[in-house]
Amino acid sequence: MTGIVVAGCAALAAGLLMFPAGRRRLPRPRSGRPGGRRTGVLLSVLAGLAVAGLIGGRWGVPLGLAAGLGTERFLRAREPAELRQERAEALADLPLGADLLAAALQGGTSVDRSIAAVADAMGGPLGDRLQRVARSLRLGASPAEAWAHLAGVPQSERLVAAAVRSSASGGALAGALERFAGDLRAERAVENEAAAQRASVLIVLPLGLCFLPAFVLAGLVPSMVAILRDVL
Structure with missing residues (x-):
């Protein structure tokens, strides 16, 4: 029962933060503010508390942590492209x-x-x-x-x-x-070098897929045709 109460309070607080009642809409600033980041962190914490309180038991803490991290990533992904x-x-x-x-x-x-x-x-x-x-x-x-x-x-x-x-x-x-x-x-030089190394690794897969049809046609098909000819 206590877990459900905690989850309900956390969900209510998160809802009040996201949809404040009676508040006039003002133009949003173009640049990011520390207040916006603090609100995102607070929402993530409240989401984690809500899940942890609702689930309870030994799975409550890890699932609550996962919910908090997921909420933080979701809110970050919603950041306007212009601001990014x-x-x-x-x-x-x-x-x-x-x-x-x-x-x-x-x-x-x-x-x-x-x-x-x-x-x-x-x-x-x-x-x-x-x-x-x-x-x-x-x-x-x-x-x-x-x-x-x-x-x-x-x-x-x-x-x-x-x-x-x-x-x-x-x-x-x-x-x-x-x-x-x-x-x-x-x-930045280290990051660029690491990105170049990752790109070289990722290129191997599509390059291999490009050569796969040629390998099948040049290597496997003649062998299969010869085997079928001997069998038939």
């Missing part, structure tokens, strides 16, 4: 943006002006986010609050952490940005 494209573009521009920002800081420009200059030069989704960072710093926001505008960019966590730690020194931030850009390019 923006994140991919921002990730692709991230190493270049870090290098340009490091060069501007090494030239003696202040942090906010360097960020604004790089944002104007790059444009695109990453440029828009950097422009928000520069604007927040000029308005007196703390480094953590300002750099939080990059939270939606994949693999930007190290850049944000380095920027917050080195906020008092532009030179220290420049060095951290150079190391970050180098590490990111090295990781």
Whole structure:
């Protein structure tokens, strides 16, 4: 009985999160927000709790975990294609943006002006986010609050952490940005090499299927014809 109550409460909470009552619809922001990700994680946890409470017993926990992971993957797959494209573009521009920002800081420009200059030069989704960072710093926001505008960019966590730690020194931030850009390019090189190796393995199967009819016609058919001729 307790498991059913827990499952019902979790399902009710998930429904209220997905379909809030009496809430006016406002235009959704184009870029991803941490709040949206938190809602997805919370929905996944609630789904896992609902399944675990409903099933109960020794199978409740593993099935609940599987349900939570499945819900998280489902919600991620529902992400708009435009948002995925923006994140991919921002990730692709991230190493270049870090290098340009490091060069501007090494030239003696202040942090906010360097960020604004790089944002104007790059444009695109990453440029828009950097422009928000520069604007927040000029308005007196703390480094953590300002750099939080990059939270939606994949693999930007190290850049944000380095920027917050080195906020008092532009030179220290420049060095951290150079190391970050180098590490990111090295990781991408490894990923590209691994993807190329996987592609070479996957190509073997269709290539073998292409040669299979020729092997059958050239190798097996003559042998079968000769055997049938001897038998008949």
